[in-house]
Amino acid sequence: MQTVGFGQHDHSACVGGGMKAAEDACAAQGLRLTKGRRRVLEILLQEHRAMGAYDILGLLSDEGFASQPPVVYRALDFLVANGFAHKIQKLNAYIACAHPGDSHTPVFLICRGCETVAETAAPLKSTLGEVADKIGFKIETTIVEAEGMCPTCATAST
Template identity: 65%
Template sequence: MTSETRPMQADDGGLVGFHKHDHKSCVETGLKNAEARCSAEGLRLTPVRRKVLEMLLQEHRALGAYAILDRLREEGFGSQPPVAYRALDFLVENGFVHKIERLNAFVACAHPGASHSPAFMICRKCEAVAETHSATAKGVLGAAAKAAGFEIERTVVEAEGICPDCTEKAQ
């Protein structure tokens, strides 16, 4: 479930999620980062938004909107769908959170600040989600798009499969 127990692996340039790492600092710096960027850009990281981001930073997996909603209710926030969706909209719009289309669920961004077209690897067993950049993939697809006269605004790149942990355990 959690990433705490995963074996250490070689650095691969920014992939987060299947690696052992200092998870507490991961949450802290994530929140700090968001606060910094919000105050810099005049965005308002309100209590609900902050709470949702915190929840997502605590997991390196995707959470569905209704899972988020349940926790919001427990924490005394509003308990109706729009409460969660509005917070998520804000976080996604400003790059703090990504939506995993394959799962209709959300993960905290692992490369805060970096301008990115992210790509994801989703483990279908443990539901862990790792993020990596896909500038290259966008470039390749971009060529096809250019040839067709299609103007890309956003890309969704998600790979589904088995993470290293679950591969090991299966043996």
């Protein structure tokens, strides 16, 4: 699985691919991708940066969406529950999933310089899984968030 977020890449593929995956999944599962949900996902896909609910709310009201906090929270809940977005606990913010459609345990690399968030899947999961197996612990969810410097910020600071 590719680490998406840092450095040069074809970002239009991230946006287009993310929307397409959400549309396909909604069609296949009979979920409703309402105008509001679609717009919130589009906003999250614009940048590899986590956004708080109130940032999103601000953008939506600038666009003239009749948006109340509950509307945004419900849209975010929908996107997270269906795997189109993830919540970054550390930042109390949301990010579009970089690998929609794949079942995965995301690992987030958060740059403290530019606040870019890259999503990857580290082998960590299996190591943790082995440890848990040994003691008979059944893992249901794992959240891994690492904070540090992205290549661009690390270069700039030296």
